[in-house]
Amino acid sequence: MKKATVLLALTAGALVAPGHAERPRYDGDVPIAYMVDMSSGAILFARDGNRRIPPASMAKMMTAHVAFDLLQEGTITLDQECTVRPETWRQWHGPEAGSTMFLSPGEQVSIENLLYGVVTVSGNDASVVLAECISGTESAFTALMNRKAEELGLENSHFGNSNGWPDEGRTYVTARDLARLAISTIQHYPEYYSQFYGRREFTWGETMGGQPITQPNRNPLMGNVDGADGLKTGHTQEAGYGFTGSAVQDGRRIVMVLAGLDSYSQRIEQSTRFMEWGFNAWQSLQLLTSGARVGSARVQGGSSGEVGLVAPRNLAMTVPAGLASERQVRIVYQGPVRAPIAEGQHIADLVIETPDMPDQRLPLVAETAVGERGFFGRVWAGLKSLIGLG
Template identity: 65%
Template sequence: MIRATLFIAAASLVVTSAAPAKAPPFDTAAPIAYLLDLSSGAVLLSKDADRRIPPASMAKMMTTNVAFELIDRGELPLNKMCTVRPETWQKWHGPQAGSTMFLSPNEQVSVENLLHGIVTLSGNDASVVLAECIAGTEEAFVNVMNENARRLGLTNSRFGNSNGWPDEGRTYVTARDLATLARAEIENHPKLYKQFYGQTSFTWGKTLGSGAAITQANRNPLLGKVAGADGLKTGHTEEAGYGFTGSAEQNGRRLIMVLAGVDSFTGRINESVRLMEWGFNAWQLKPLFKAGTSVGNAKVQLGSDSEVSLIAPRDLAVTIPAGVLSKVGGMKIRYQGPVKAPIAKGQHIADLVVAMPDGEQVMPLVAANAVDQAGFFGRMWIGLKQLFGMA
């Protein structure tokens, strides 16, 4: 397999400009910051985004992602009941245990409610109970977390527990990897993402004495402050400082942001809101292709067809500074080819790479139709053509 590159005409997409498109300035007090535009794949801000850091409770996004994978595969029912082991309760209750869902020993709790306890309440107890419910032990669940991380392309992250509790450096991530994980949550599990993220509060457990229901607010600093905010996860320990991986969608355009190492609770709120507002206000989208538009073709190996049409799986656009006319320098289709059959309709097999003044923006292209593997005689004919230089 070789990397194939097809250049496509971009003349109709060029807008001339007397002024070059420069990234609008943004300065943040956060030592680590990252902002990604999912609509175009453009990285709008990257500040020390590949430094290894402790994630604190942002690690719970991986616990949630593992659960989402199993739920969508039909292997983990939302109504499955999980038992709170007394040993787990003993370790993860009280002020010394950090954020809690206020579970009780031997309590039966559904997967659905545990996910609310993790996503909205950041419950350390909920994370461990769910991990034990899924894999038997937290240690076994951690193996699944790391396998999932490799599959998702988190190349600079490792998980040592299910909730991000400090563990002498065994658990580490980067801002770039956290954004990749958030993207997987949003794009791979849209129904579950909508169901569990963005809730302003959740009620579980009862107070001692009066037995009043305990309602806790979501710590997401964007909720109620930035339009379209709906995720994802805050984190805080003495070691990590205050961090946040967040997302918001406005007019069909979704951004993912990561901040880490902020020195105060209030600072995390202020910097998160500033960064997300800058992402939406200082940048704009320039449309390229409507969803379903044919962009090019890819060669197919040992297939019933020798080529497959590549289409846009959604509306594709590039991100440019707001109020500045920008020039698209050129576009190309890139894939590992020829693509081996069989190919499923809608399978991601290529990328559209757009050259911009400040770097490339990369968007997915998918197969317009299925391509079956060639039959025995078809493969023989293909082999003969290749042998005699006919293909």
């Protein structure tokens, strides 16, 4: 089907100083790094973003994503109780089993508390117990993880377990895919994201002396960067130290990924520096407010011959801080769009072309629903085509 393109003239507000926008540079000593501005979809930085890497505990982001999806569907509930199998406890208990929620054999734990164990304190035991509770076996749950990865377009990711434990290379991701996974979680499950990723600490289990065990969230941005509220750290000898993080400031949200770092302290330092660079070196300029009509698209086989295109949310573009830049804005869609069309359906993109920058693509949705053309309408359309009026 032919791609339709419409050129637009949009203003983005006054900037501090006119001039050609050169892409800001980031010189952090990191082997793998990736950053996306969610307000515009712009990729602000990419270093080896498509290299396959072991995710360590960052794999738990997919475990949580699958659980959030099932919660939203109503397949599971937060108050649903799960039993800690003694075999699972033995496998994921003790210093050789990595991060733990400090579960006990035979214990009954709600899905809500297991998710705190997975997300807030990165418990390997919590991940496996959750997986077994939802799907019967961990391997059945990882099938759900891989199905979701395919659905999200994570082309270079595969999951062999629920917690990211080294498994001879069966589990791998890329920084780009981790960013896409984080963005999907934030966009589709905002309430669950806020509840579980934004928590500062979680208490579960007891010491030998009977004292409750409280563990802090390992997020290195919390307390160091304003607006930090997610997502997951990861560390194994194989993977090094990694982190997928997000923060929001003045309504602008950035998602970042670092991987292959050498130490815990380097992860804190580089994560903080990288996120601060994202907010300071770039600025977001609003293009359209939510619901603003931009243009229209042709409709094939519909009760109407065209449908309005509107912004589904406030849409912005990202440019280097303090500089204006030449830009071209286009509406692009695969047209004509075939009816029926639902109101709010994504049917086109606003594409922003800026020198020295990758294209920024923002979604446009149908302003109204368009039903299929009735029988007599189809006959009339055929007659018009035959006599050259269509």
